[in-house]
Amino acid sequence: MTQCSPRCSFISLLLGMVVSTLTAIICSAVYYNFDELIQKRLTENIVIKPGSPSLAIMVDESKYSYLRVWLFNLTNPLEVEKSAKPKLKTVGPYVYRKYSIFSDKLWSADGRHTTFTYTEKNVFVFDPKLSVGNPEKDTIIAAKIPDFTAVALGKDFLRFSKVRKIMKHFVQPLFKTTVQKYLWGYDDKLLKVCNRFAEDICNSTKVGLFSAKNNSIADPVTIVTGVDDISRLGHILSIKNQSLLDIWAGHYANMINGTTNAFTPPNVQLGTSRFMYSTSVCRSFNFTIRKKVGATNFQEMELYELGPIAETFHSAQDHPSNADFHVNETLGPKNPPSGVFDLSNCLFKKKRRVPIFFSLPYFHKAALEVRNKVDFVGEPQQDLEFTFNIEPKSGIILEGYKHFQLNLFAWGNQVHRGGFYQFPEDIFYPAGRFLEDKVANREIVEALHFKLYRLPSILRILLITLIIYRMRNNLYKQEDPPEKSPTEFII
Structure with missing residues (x-):
């Protein structure tokens, strides 16, 4: 050996x-x-490219979010006929599953997958198990969209007594209808008459808060995939091949700032801010990362909550740069008070001029002159707003809650002769409040x-x-x- x-x-x-x-x-x-x-390694997995987990999550047609609807029912119609303050009670929620179907998918021409273009079709399916009633049978007394519009359009002619008499006979601010019709559309008598004599103005006889939303195909969107620069992951480059919107009065408001869908740049820090674009209201919001929260379906996962900065809902008088978010042709006040802004160009794509305004539910953060014109009864008022819960390392949004309210504006009869006699003062009349929410299930959160x-x-x-x-x-x-x-x- x-x-x-x-x-x-x-x-x-x-x-x-x-x-x-x-x-x-x-x-x-x-x-x-x-x-x-x-x-x-994380960066390699979250960039959007062929075969990546991010792309699979984004275009997965089996996933869905929820649209929860509460409509405002007038409880004192007889008193309102005598110019009393409206008392409104919510009816709902009526819950719809929102499916997003992606099509016309295109990658950048450079062959490096630096951008991704797609169109998105939204389909809403009623979920009776999560709803409180039957929208086809439940009735409400609500604000009548065509009549509010007619009075707003004819404001300059209401000084003539004959016009006022015609308006008073044919136009009324309130009517009784079903939840289904008010949301998704019905054939309106006033629009039928208008269509007969002025088809170019009234090109459709159907009207509803979301009549143009179901089965609608949005304009093509181009986003940054993060291949070249992960700090711009998910940022929108253009909508309908345009880098600027044509909705708001100012250049800044028409800029498409921030991200969309579930992906944002990684490495989120408390106290910082980032822009996000909301397709629901056609504008970007500046969000602050303000606190830590536990994931709803898996408390061990720590998320960061994002909320809009306080100045978002200030009037232009209090925060001058917000004048950019006015619209050039409005049927409401040119300088809206705090807490409301004109949404007609967004919801109706300039096809119709409608005095419809956005606010937070129950006029949260709105001026007193807005809040004091109606009474909300029957339930505690909550401070609800847009919030997102984001996983800080990856930047993936795991929970989103978009609370908003739609309101119809009417000029007060005391100041503007010929306005609805039921409303002596200018009023933002609430039509409904809504919640678009999406929460990742436990399996997804636990795996992440x-x-x-x-x-x-x-x-x-x-x-x-x-x-x-x-x-x-x-x-x-x-x-x-x-x-x-x-x-x-x-x-």
């Missing part, structure tokens, strides 16, 4: 020490750069939590164990003397 000489043993020991030391150095380098390596937090911790522990093992093994080799050959024991 061949025995290793002392020199051989020394060389073997030295090589073992070198290998162990190099292994320890490599493991240590990996350990100290572990977060950077994980972030690089494992990949982002638990798996890196496990790998980190394995690295530490490997480093300790190599160092310990190296130490033992140094302590063990080289084995002597039998001849060394013979003297």
Whole structure:
């Protein structure tokens, strides 16, 4: 049996020490750069490109969000006929599943998948299990959209007594209808008459709050995929091949700032802000990352809550830059008070001029002159707004809650002769409040939590164990003397 000489043993020991030391150095380098390596791997997974998990999530036609609807029912119609303050009670919720179907998908012409273009079709399906009643049978007394519009359009002619008499006979602000018709549309008598004599003005006889939304195909949207710059992941480059909207009065308001869908740039920090674009109201909002919250379906996952900055709902008088969000041709006040803004160009795409205004539910953050014109009865008023809960490492939005209210504006009869006699003062009459919400299920959140937090911790522990093992093994080799050959024991 061949025995290793002392020199051989020394060389073997030295090589073992070198290998162990190099292994320890490599493991240590990996350990100290572990977060950077994980972030690089995360970036590779969240960019939008063919075959990526992000694209699969984005275009998955089986996923859906919810549209929850509460319509305002007038409870004191007889008193309102005598110019009393309207008392409104919500009826609902009526819940619809909103499916988004993506088509006409195109990648950038450079072949590097730096941009992604698509069109989106929205389909709403009623969910009776989550709703309180039957929208086809439940009735409400609500604001009549064509009549509010007719009075607003004819405001300049209402000084003539004959016009006022005609308006008073044919036009009324309130009517009784079903939830289904008020939401998704019905054939209106006034619009039929208008269509007969002025088809270019009244090109349709159907009207409803969301009559143009169901089965509607949105304009093509082009977004940044993050391949070149992960900090711009999900940012909108253009809508209908235009980098500017043609909805608002000012250039800044027409800029398409921020992201859409579920993907935003990663590495979210508390106290910072980022822009997000809402297709519901055709504008960008500046959101502040304001606090930590637990995921609804998996409390171990820590999310950051985003909410709009306070100045978002200020009037132009209080915050002059908000004048950009006025519209050039409005049927309401040119300078709306705090908490409301004209949404007619967004909802009706300039095909019709309708005095319809956005606000938060129950006029939250609106001026007193807006809130004091109606009474909400029957339920506690809540401070509801747009909020999103985002996973900070990846920037993926796991929960979204878009609360808003639609209101019809009418000029007061005392100031503007010929307005609805039921409303002595200018009024933003609430039609309905809405919640578009989407919450990731437990399986998705738990899987994401494992990949982002638990798996890196496990790998980190394995690295530490490997480093300790190599160092310990190296130490033992140094302590063990080289084995002597039998001849060394013979003297």
